[in-house]
Amino acid sequence: MKLKSLFAGTALLLALSLTGCSGSVEKGLEYLEAGEFESAAEEFQAAAEKDKDAAEAFRGLGIAKWELEDYEGARDAFKSALDNGADKTGTLYNFIGCCDLRLGDPSSALNYFNLGISQEGNSEELLQEMKFNVIAAYEGMEDFESAKTKLKEYLEEYPDDEQAQKEMTFLETR
Structure with missing residues (x-):
């Protein structure tokens, strides 16, 4: 099963929410918006090490690492953002869950x-995406009965989702 992903828009919205930031964080945001993820990661890491806007720096670092497909680094950065006072948002938890799925830990992903x-x-x-990702987590745990149950609930709420309809066809063969 593929994750539903609205990450490009979510990442941009998350990046734009980093307001009132220090110079390194602002420079990191500029690099993110330009698609220069390595440079963005370096700027956010520098800001985090200075403890200047650490939560925002770690959030930005997580986005940059996600875009670089460094899922372990992204997960660790997002968790550090939470540890440093970032708001506990669905977006952050969704990112951490997706990282855990990519890293082969569907049980932890389900929790997030x-x-x-x-x-x-x-x-x-975002709610729709996370509900779909719950199904992916159950599939990753090879708990196909729970995945089917969640997918049926999902399709009741989102009956026009073609990807979910195809997924139901797949799950019915399990």
């Missing part, structure tokens, strides 16, 4: 997706 779903202020698109 559920934490994300429980947060207030999630957009409908």
Whole structure:
């Protein structure tokens, strides 16, 4: 199963939410927006090491690492953002869950997706993405019955999702 991913838009929105930041964080944002993820990671790492806007720096570092497909680095950075006072948002939890899925830890991913779903202020698109990712986590754990149950609930809520309809066809063969 493929993850549903709205990451490009989510990453940009998350990056734009980093306001009132130090120079290194601002420079990191510029690099992110330009698609220069290595340079962005370096700037955010420098800001985090200076303890200047550490939560924002770690969030930015997580985005840069995600874009570089360094999922372990991204997960660690997002967790550090939370440890340094970042708001506990569905977006952060979704990123951590997706990192865990990519790293082969669907059980941990499921936990983070559920934490994300429980947060207030999630957009409908983000909620839909996280609910779909819950199904991916169950599949990753080879718990196909739970995946089917969650997919049926998902399709009741989002009946026009063609990817989910195809996924149901797949799960019915399990």
